[in-house]
Amino acid sequence: MASTLSDRLSRLVKTMRGQARITDSNVADMLREVRMALLEADVALPVVRDFIARVKEKALGTEVVGSLNPGQALVGVVHKELAATMGEGVSDINLATQPPAVILMAGLQGAGKTTTTAKLAKHLIEKRKKKVLTVSADVYRPAAIEQLKTVTRQAGAEWFPSTPDQKPHDIALAAIDHARRHYFDVLLVDTAGRLAIDEALMAEIRDLHATLKPIETLFVVDAMQGQDAVNTAKAFKEALPLTGIVLTKLDGDSRGGAALSVRQITGAPIKFAGVSEKIDGLEVFDAERHAGRVLG
Numbered sequence: 290m291a292s293t294l295s296d297r298l299s300r301l302v303k304t305m306r307g308q309a310r311i312t313d314s315n316v317a318d319m320l321r322e323v324r325m326a327l328l329e330a331d332v333a334l335p336v337v338r339d340f341i342a343r344v345k346e347k348a349l350g351t352e353v354v355g356s357l358n359p360g361q362a363l364v365g366v367v368h369k370e371l372a373a374t375m376g377e378g379v380s381d382i383n384l385a386t387q388p389p390a391v392i393l394m395a396g397l398q399g400a401g402k403t404t405t406t407a408k409l410a411k412h413l414i415e416k417r418k419k420k421v422l423t424v425s426a427d428v429y430r431p432a433a434i435e436q437l438k439t440v441t442r443q444a445g446a447e448w449f450p451s452t453p454d455q456k457p458h459d460i461a462l463a464a465i466d467h468a469r470r471h472y473f474d475v476l477l478v479d480t481a482g483r484l485a486i487d488e489a490l491m492a493e494i495r496d497l498h499a500t501l502k503p504i505e506t507l508f509v510v511d512a513m514q515g516q517d518a519v520n521t522a523k524a525f526k527e528a529l530p531l532t533g534i535v536l537t538k539l540d541g542d543s544r545g546g547a548a549l550s551v552r553q554i555t556g557a558p559i560k561f562a563g564v565s566e567k568i569d570g571l572e573v574f575d576a577e578r579h580a581g582r583v584l585g
């Protein structure tokens with residue numbers, strides 16, 4: 290286990306005792322440690338560079354107050370900047386539209402889309418008192434449709450049937466029609482994923498977006514994906530106007546640096562964190578707490 294950023298910076302500042310400011314001469318060494326910590330947390334390199342540049346600007350000339358030393362003061366600056374970068378924006382689901390509010394789930398296969406769809410259904414039923422319908426537009430994997438049916442039941446929501454011989458576009462229209470007729474507040478649409486980004490998949494989900502006009506388009510991304518999360522995020526951002534991110538598998542042992550990368554690349558707020566395989570394993574994303582985890 291690598292030592293924490295605070296440990297490393299404290300070791301470093303032992304050599305600069307008596308310096309009451311963060312200056313050009315001491316900041317370079319300290320920023321090198323910050324950079325290492327972020328890379329170890331799997332934040333992508335270009336994102337690290339941008340972040341370090343912002344921190345440097347904010348840190349230089351920062352007065353070190355009270356009992357803090359420059360290292361502790363810098364950790365404070367980094368923590369604050371990390372939390373601000375990851376935490377801006379509204380964190381709950383936006384439902385301010387004529388019902389049914391449609392939520393489109395996007396992401397690679399295995400990211401946790403189907404699980405998150407059911408977790409969100411449960412969240413919206415319990416916390417927002419909504420009547421929720423789910424549907425799967427994944428016509429390539431019959432097992433995925435069945436999986437959504439099972440987890441939707443567990444969530445206490447209703448499931449709209451679809452079959453692999455239908456077109457995703459037709460499934461979308463039928464589901465929205467059903468939702469309207471039966472006064473559902475929310476329609477959650479699970480979509481097909483691929484193991485890697487694929488042009489046909491992107492065209493299909495763009496078409497679904499145009500048909501459904503969702504109020505929320507959530508990008509579901511596996512926190513364990515680390516550096517690769519950047520490329521996935523880029524591709525989905527180019528294909529769709531993302532309104533939020535769900536970072537899954539934060540119960541794993543990754544330091545969750547993907548949060549910073551994905552937030553920076555998509556510009557969309559991280560709304561939720563997946564913290565277990567279970568149906569209630571969804572939390573509203575807490576940027577402050579996550580900043581502490583990324584820093585180790």
Ligand code: GDP
Pocket residue numbers: 396397398399400401402403404405482537538539540541562563564565566570
């Ligand atoms: P999809 O292909 O994107 O629909 O992904 P699934 O919803 O099928 O999830 C893929 C795997 O990840 C399943 O085994 C899920 O149980 C698991 N999973 C999803 N979210 C989480 C999470 O937050 N934590 C953990 N530990 N596992 C998760």
